[in-house]
Amino acid sequence: GQSLEQPSEVTAVEGAIVQINCTYQTSGFYGLSWYQQHDGGAPTFLSYNALDGLEETGRFSSFLSRSDSYGYLLLQELQMKDSASYFCAVRQISGNTPLVFGKGTRLSVIA
Amino acid sequence: DGGITQSPKYLFRKEGQNVTLSCEQNLNHDAMYWYRQDPGQGLRLIYYSQIVNDFQKGDIAEGYSVSREKKESFPLTVTSAQKNPTAFYLCASKHDNTGELFFGEGSRLTVL
Numbered sequence: 001g002q003s004l005e006q007p008s009e010v011t012a013v014e015g016a017i018v019q020i021n022c023t024y025q026t027s028g029f030y031g032l033s034w035y036q037q038h039d040g041g042a043p044t045f046l047s048y049n050a051l052d053g054l055e056e057t058g059r060f061s062s063f064l065s066r067s068d069s070y071g072y073l074l075l076q077e078l079q080m081k082d083s084a085s086y087f088c089a090v091r092q093i094s095g096n097t098p099l100v101f102g103k104g105t106r107l108s109v110i111a
Numbered sequence: 112d113g114g115i116t117q118s119p120k121y122l123f124r125k126e127g128q129n130v131t132l133s134c135e136q137n138l139n140h141d142a143m144y145w146y147r148q149d150p151g152q153g154l155r156l157i158y159y160s161q162i163v164n165d166f167q168k169g170d171i172a173e174g175y176s177v178s179r180e181k182k183e184s185f186p187l188t189v190t191s192a193q194k195n196p197t198a199f200y201l202c203a204s205k206h207d208n209t210g211e212l213f214f215g216e217g218s219r220l221t222v223l
Contacts, residue, residue, distance in 0.1 A: 008151075031210070042201065042214035043154070087153060091210055097161075098144055098169065099212065103153035 002026040004102035006088055011108045012078055020073045020105045022088035030091040032064050032071045033099065038084045046073070046086075075107070083109045113138045117202050117215035124189075124196070124222050132187045132218045134202035142205040143185040144212070147171060147198045154201065160185055189220060197222045 004024045012018040022032065031050035035043040049055055049064035049071060061074040075082055085106050089099040115136045124130045136143065142161050146154040156169030160179040174193025179185050189196045199219050203212040 033210075033212075035212070040217075042216050043212070044214070045211045048210065098156050098159050101146075101154040106151075 006102045028092035033089045034073045035087045115215040127191045134185045136204045140204035144203045145187045146201045
């Protein structure tokens with residue numbers, strides 16, 4: 001089978017740093033993506049890792065370890081607007097086969 | 112502006128009725144997808160289409176049907192056979208090179 005595990009909820013203080021982990025077990029692996037979704041809205045793309053290591057995009061960074069089947073999303077200098085659900089998703093092979101999504105982590109940023 | 116448009120945003124349906132959700136994209140993407148999202152849950156794949164005139168079942172295709180007669184359009188029909196159709200439905204297309212998914216704003220279907 002295939003599964004992605006991520007925490008269901010995380011709470012963090014405004015201005016702090018939070019890490020959202022994702023472990024995956026899939027029949028194939030090409031890369032790991034992260035998406036953000038605010039309540040009632042559409043998911044939006046945050047980052048994609050195909051190679052091991054850290055990718056940085058402003059306040060957000062994403063890390064991948066292919067040997068550990070593990071990745072994380074790191075959010076720095078948290079803002080209230082970062083309160084949302086965050087989904088990791090595996091791209092199993094190249095081409096247009098669908099992504100496999102985790103169930104999402106609901107991040108609550110508190111003052 | 113390029114993007115994906117879903118309609119309607121909200122829809123109410125009586126039990127036993129079929130309903131069709133529209134999804135149109137002007138991004139010139141080959142691949143399109145329909146996902147279902149229930150409260151507090153992730154995205155579950157209903158159907159996908161890698162190219163015009165072709166589509167495949169996803170993980171939860173029972174009670175749904177699709178067509179892909181044009182590259183721009185990928186409508187989803189929720190049939191009366193779908194036992195629990197109340198949900199948030201998301202359509203997406205995929206950038207051919209980067210693999211990034213672009214989502215529509217979603218359609219919220221409520222069965223009364």
